[in-house]
Structures are given as structure tokens and as C-alpha cells.
Amino acid sequence: MKLYLVIYICIISISKILSQDVQKKNQVKRNILIILIDDMRHLTDKNIFLPNIQKLAAKSVAFQNAFAQQALCAPSRNSILTGRRPDKLHLYDFYSYWRDTVGNFSTFPQIFKEHGYDTYSVGKIFHPGLSSNFTDDFPYSWTEEPYHPASQKYKDAAVCKSKHSNKLYKNLLCPINVNKQPDGTLPDLESLKYSIDFFKKRNSNKPFLLAVGFHKPHIPLKYPHKFLRKVPIGVVTPPIMPDMPKKMPTVAWHPWTDVRQRDDITNLNISFPFGTMPPKWTLKIRQNYYAAALYIDDLVGKLISHVDLNNTIVVLTSDHGWSLGENGLWAKYSNFDVALRVPLIFKVPSKPPKSISTPVELIDVFPTLLTLAEIKPPNHCKNNDNTVKCIDGKSLVPLMSDKSHFSNLIKFAISQYPRPSVHPVNNSDKPRLRDIKIMGYSIRTKRYRYTEWVEFNNTMFSRNWNKLYGVELYDHTLDEEESNNLYDENKYKNVKNKLSNLLRLHVD
Numbered sequence: 001m002k003l004y005l006v007i008y009i010c011i012i013s014i015s016k017i018l019s020q021d022v023q024k025k026n027q028v029k030r031n032i033l034i035i036l037i038d039d040m041r042h043l044t045d046k047n048i049f050l051p052n053i054q055k056l057a058a059k060s061v062a063f064q065n066a067f068a069q070q071a072l073c074a075p076s077r078n079s080i081l082t083g084r085r086p087d088k089l090h091l092y093d094f095y096s097y098w099r100d101t102v103g104n105f106s107t108f109p110q111i112f113k114e115h116g117y118d119t120y121s122v123g124k125i126f127h128p129g130l131s132s133n134f135t136d137d138f139p140y141s142w143t144e145e146p147y148h149p150a151s152q153k154y155k156d157a158a159v160c161k162s163k164h165s166n167k168l169y170k171n172l173l174c175p176i177n178v179n180k181q182p183d184g185t186l187p188d189l190e191s192l193k194y195s196i197d198f199f200k201k202r203n204s205n206k207p208f209l210l211a212v213g214f215h216k217p218h219i220p221l222k223y224p225h226k227f228l229r230k231v232p233i234g235v236v237t238p239p240i241m242p243d244m245p246k247k248m249p250t251v252a253w254h255p256w257t258d259v260r261q262r263d264d265i266t267n268l269n270i271s272f273p274f275g276t277m278p279p280k281w282t283l284k285i286r287q288n289y290y291a292a293a294l295y296i297d298d299l300v301g302k303l304i305s306h307v308d309l310n311n312t313i314v315v316l317t318s319d320h321g322w323s324l325g326e327n328g329l330w331a332k333y334s335n336f337d338v339a340l341r342v343p344l345i346f347k348v349p350s351k352p353p354k355s356i357s358t359p360v361e362l363i364d365v366f367p368t369l370l371t372l373a374e375i376k377p378p379n380h381c382k383n384n385d386n387t388v389k390c391i392d393g394k395s396l397v398p399l400m401s402d403k404s405h406f407s408n409l410i411k412f413a414i415s416q417y418p419r420p421s422v423h424p425v426n427n428s429d430k431p432r433l434r435d436i437k438i439m440g441y442s443i444r445t446k447r448y449r450y451t452e453w454v455e456f457n458n459t460m461f462s463r464n465w466n467k468l469y470g471v472e473l474y475d476h477t478l479d480e481e482e483s484n485n486l487y488d489e490n491k492y493k494n495v496k497n498k499l500s501n502l503l504r505l506h507v508d
Contacts, residue, residue, distance in 0.1 A: 029207035030349065031312045032112070032369065035303070036080075036211060037296055038073070038124055038218040039332065041321030042066075042341040048231065048290040052301030056316065057345050058353060061400045065359045066344035067413035067444055068320040071332035072430065074127035076319040076362065081107040081126065081141070083366030083391035085414070087507070090461055092418045093432050097133045099140075105381055105390065108366045109141040112209045115375050120198065121146035123191035124213035149190030152215070154182045160220070160263075172262035173288045175225035186222070188214045192299045199306040214299060217292035217322070219331070220262065227291040227298070236287045239326040240481050243276050247485035248327060249470025251422045251438060251453045254429045256323075256330040273424035276328040286324050313372055314347035315365060326481045333429040335417050335442035335451050335472075336482050348372060351400050359413040359444050363393030371395040413444045414506055418456065422469050433458050438469050443503040449474045449482060450499035465504055473499070 042064075043050060069079040074094045075086045082089065082098065082105050089098045089105075098105060109119040119142050126132035126141075128148070136146040159181060160171035178186060195212050202208070216223055244253060255273035259265055268278060277285070300316070307314065323329040323338045332339045344360065346368070370377045381390040394410060419438040420431040427435060439456035441463075442449060455467035473496050474482040486492045 028311070029116070029373065031207050031308070032117075032209040032373070033307055033312055033314045034125075034209070034211040035300060035314070035316040036077075036125055036213045037300075037316070037318040037343075038213065038215050039320065039322045040217060040293065040296065040318035040342065041324070041338055042343055043290075043293060048293060050293060050297040052297045052304065053316065053343065053345070056300070056304060056314070056347060057343070057355075060314070060345045060347040061351055061354045061356065061396075063344040063346075063360050063396070063399075064355060064357045065413070065444070065446065066317065066342055066362065067337075067340045067359065067415055068318075068342055068362050069415055070417060071320040071334055071339040071415070072417075073319055074129070074131040077125070077127050078131060080317075080319070080362045080365055081109070081137075083108065083363050083393045085363060085392050086416060087461065088392060090433075091131060092416075092436060093430060094127065094129055094131050095432060097130055099133070103381060106378060107137060107141045108369055109209055109211065110137075111370065111375060111378070112373070113141065113143060115373075116206065118143045118204065118206050118208040120144060120208065120210045122195050122198075122210065122212045123147070123149065123187070124215055125211045147191070147194050149185075149187040149194075151181070151183045151185050151190055152187040155187070155215070156220070157182065159222070162264075169263040170220070171264040172220055172259060173264060173284060174220045174222040175228045175288070175291065176222055178224050186224075188216055188296065188299055191215075192303060195303055196306050212303065214296050216296050217289055219258065221285075221288040221292045223292045223295040227294045228288065230294055231287050231290045233283060233287050236283050236290070238279065238282055238286075239324065241327050241483035242279065242282060242325055244274060244328045245483045245485065247487075249422075249453065249472065249485075250424065251419055251440065251470040252334065252336075252451070252472060253424050254329065254331075254333040255424045255426075256333070257426060257429050259330045273428070274328075277325055277330065282325045285330070289322070289324055309347060310349055312347075313349070313369070314345070315369070316343060316345040316347075317362065317365065318342040319362075327483055331429070333417065335415055335440050335449075337444070337449060337476075338481070340413075340415050340442075340444075346372075346396070346400065348400070354400060356399055357446060358399060358411050359446060360396055360399070361393060361413045363391070364396050365393070367391050367393050367395040368397060371397045410506075411445065412502070414503070415442045415444070416440060416507075417442075419453070439463055440470070441503055441507050442472075443499055443506075445499070447476055448495060448499060449476070450496065450503060452500065452503065463507070471496075 113119045126136045158168040160174035378390040418436040420435040440453040442451040451472040453470040455464040471487040473487040
């Protein structure tokens with residue numbers, strides 16, 4: 001009798017295992033929506049309330065300290081999509097394609113495509129041009145040719161009105177009437193329409209990965225003028241430190257030439273390279289940036305309203321941040337928090353809402369998506385003749401769940417930015433590879449940001465840690481805008497040494 005009972009229990013157990021295996025095989029894979037916003041810094045309520053993004057964040061796992069690997073479009077986007085740091089891709093500018101120059105590394109949409117997903121790109125996902133082989137990495141990454149809005153060809157057109165003239169200008173600040181624009185629309189409106197049509201017309205049972213890239217608030221700050229009325233100038237506050245701090249090393253400064261070259265800013269005759277923005281204009285630019293962010297927030301809300309959130313993993317982030325006059329700086333091009341810190345939101349059907357302050361990196365998006373989709377990440381990749389680690393990032397899924405599982409996770413973020421010289425020059429913002437002589441490596445913990453500017457060899461892709469051109473240490477418990485450089489204060493000597501060793505250990 002006991003033998004029959006044992007056999008019966010074994011049969012039941014095997015049946016359950018086989019049943020679970022069949023269920024797993026038949027389980028419908030979740031769709032994935034990536035929303036990638038251009039130049040969107042991490043904004044909080046004290047800056048501007050973004051109702052749709054913040055509503056999404058409240059229902060999601062929101063990472064409050066997420067950082068880009070480099071505050072420049074092409075390097076950052078390629079790092080996100082390949083899960084590799086700029087040093088591993090040898091890309092710090094816009095002028096090389098990693099598959100040709102470093103190794104045929106896979107992107108995460110490529111891996112999803114290989115695992116049965118239809119993958120689509122709308123708007124700006126890869127940076128267009130040589131850095132994505134003039135194809136947005138099609139057909140490797142995408143099932144169909146990526147969609148780009150036709151009106152993007154007018155991105156730098158003279159369409160901005162002036163109160164003092166009937167002439168149209170190429171201004172930085174450019175609230176507009178959409179109906180009076182070339183083609184009667186804007187690129188992000190076209191991308192939104194295309195994406196909504198995708199959801200309405202989609203009738204395939206195959207899972208999909210749809211990546212939607214919005215162009216704003218990238219300059220020029222061109223957006224429907226109705227959003228400017230939602231940000232009264234009286235509620236806009238100036239940065240705490242609107243000028244270059246005394247202890248900022250000159251190599252950390254960049255002259256924000258793309259901002260200076262806009263017609264309305266050129267007319268201000270700001271001295272190069274250390275001149276700073278007049279206070280009145282500082283407030284106006286901040287106001288217009290917030291208005292452009294509200295415009296994108298509105299589009300995000302409209303897009304999300306067409307998404308089945310019960311069967312879709314939604315990821316919202318940006319390629320990097322944007323300085324709004326902090327320490328006298330504008331745009332990106334630096335290792336400061338405001339240029340690197342971005343929103344990072346994962347809306348996962350099975351995960352409860354959570355706010356996480358642990359520092360994370362955008363290269364973590366790749367392995368996190370694979371984990372959520374139960375896809376095994378690649379283990380070994382070829383880098384010319386060598387076998388190397390495929391992904392530099394780490395899965396954030398342990399952080400999303402039980403704290404006991406992430407005690408050994410890396411709890412800091414590393415970023416970098418190149419410079420052609422110690423003193424700011426015309427190409428300090430965006431030096432080409434051949435001109436890079438210095439690399440600034442920066443590590444961000446929960447409390448500190450520490451940066452070393454070191455000698456860099458642009459042909460060997462190596463660094464000389466013994467040749468320093470600047471050192472920075474900021475304590476975020478006292479100084480959120482990173483204006484007080486504490487590197488030479490004896491009180492922080494041990495902190496500086498510890499962070500220096502940690503930085504050098506993790507930069508290879």
C-alpha cells in the first residue's frame with residue numbers, strides 16, 4: 001500500500017512539473033515600450049510638476065538617482081542600447097560605428113528580435129549618422145526600417161518670432177503656433193501619431209518591442225506656445241550659484257557653444273569662454289525648458305493612454321540631463337549631476353510601485369529588460385580577437401524586489417567626459433576623438449560625486465592616472481548643485497582617497 005502511495009505521489013509531482021513547463025512555454029510574452037526623451041534632466045516638483053510622467057512614476061519602480069555614462073547624445077544612446085560604457089565602444093563623439101571599429105556587439109532590441117519579438121524604432125532612439133551606420137542599426141536591431149518624422153528636417157530652421165521684428169530667427173527660445181510651422185506640425189507630434197496608429201493597427205500575436213524617441217526638450221526650445229502659459233515666469237527660481245565657482249577646475253568648465261550660437265543668445269554678446277548668462281535670461285531659459293518638458297509630458301500621457309499596461313513593460317528615461325545655469329553652465333557636456341542625472345521609470349505588471357535612491361546607470365537598462373523578459377543575457381562577446389564581457393551593466397530586478405538580494409550590488413554610478421585641453425576652447429563641448437587629450441572620470445555614490453580629470457591617449461584608449469588636470473569632490477548632503485569643491489579640505493581626505501581608489505578600480 002505504501003509503495004502505491006509513493007508511486008501515486010511521484011506521478012502527481014511529475015504531472016505538476018510537466019504542467020508548469022507547458023504553461024511556461026505557452027505563457028504570452030509581455031510587450032515592451034521604451035520611451036526615450038532627448039536632453040530631459042531629472043525634474044522634481046520644486047522645478048516643475050510633470051503630471052503624466054509623475055503619475056506613471058507613482059505606479060512604477062522609479063529610480064531617483066539614475067545617471068548617464070556620458071552627457072552627449074550618440075555615446076549615451078549607444079551605451080544604453082549595447083549595455084557598454086563609452087570606453088568599451090571607443091565612442092565619445094559622433095563619428096564611429098562600434099560594429100566596424102570595436103566589435104559586433106548586440107543591442108538589446110537585437111536580442112529581443114532574435115527571441116521572437118517584432119522590434120520597432122520611432123523618432124530618435126539611436127543618434128542618426130555614422131554612430132549608427134546611417135541606418136539606426138537596421139536591420140540588426142529592428143524588424144522594420146526605423147521611422148523618422150518628416151518635419152525633423154526643419155529642426156534648425158528659422159521659424160522663431162521676435163517681438164521687435166517681423167523676421168524669423170534661429171533662436172534658443174522658440175514657442176510657436178503649430179499650424180504656422182512648415183508642414184503644419186512638429187516632429188514629436190508626428191512620432192506620437194505614428195506610435196498611436198501602431199497600437200491601434202497592431203493585430204499580430206507576436207510580442208513586440210517598440211522604442212519611441214521624443215526630440216524635445218533638446219534645443220532649440222521649440223514647442224507649442226500654450227505650454228509657456230503653464231509656467232509663469234514669477235514661479236521660476238534661479239540657480240543657487242549662477243556663476244563659475246572659485247574652486248571649479250577650468251577643465252570642468254565648458255563654453256556651451258551651441259547655446260551661444262542661437263540668434264537670441266548671440267545678441268547678448270556674452271564673453272567667451274567664461275562669460276555667464278544675464279539673470280533675466282537665466283530665468284527665461286529655465287522657463288522655456290520647463291515649458292518644453294511639459295509639452296513632452298503631455299505627449300507621454302497621450303501615448304500611455306493607448307498602452308495595455310497589464311501586458312506591457314514600460315521604460316521611460318532620457319539620454320542625459322541638461323544644465324540650467326547651475327555654476328554658470330548650460331546644456332550638457334559635463335560630469336555634473338544636472339548633466340548626467342535622468343528619470344528612470346520601470347512600469348512592470350508584476351512589480352509593486354517603489355521609489356529607489358540607490359545610484360544606478362543607464363547601461364543597467366539592457367540586462368534589466370532581459371531579466372524581466374526571462375531572456376538569458378549573452379556571456380561572451382568577441383572584441384576583435386579577444387573574448388570580453390558582453391554587458392557592463394547589472395540587472396536592477398533585485399533592487400525592485402527584496403532588499404536582502406542586492407547587498408552585493410554595485411551602489412555607485414560611473415560617468416565620463418572628454419576634453420581637448422585644460423583651458424576651454426571652441427571644441428571643448430564636443431571634441432572629436434583625435435582631439436581628446438583629457439578624460440574626466442566621475443563616480444557618484446548616494447552622498448558624494450568625485451571626479452578626476454586625467455591624461456588620455458586617443459589612439460591606445462588608455463589613461464595616465466599619474467597626470468591629473470583637475471580633481472572635484474562634492475557632498476550632496478550640503479551641496480545639491482555641486483558648487484563647493486571639497487577636494488582639498490582635510491576633513492574629506494579619507495573620503496577622497498577611498499573614492500579615488502574605487503573609481504580607478506572600476507575604470508578599465
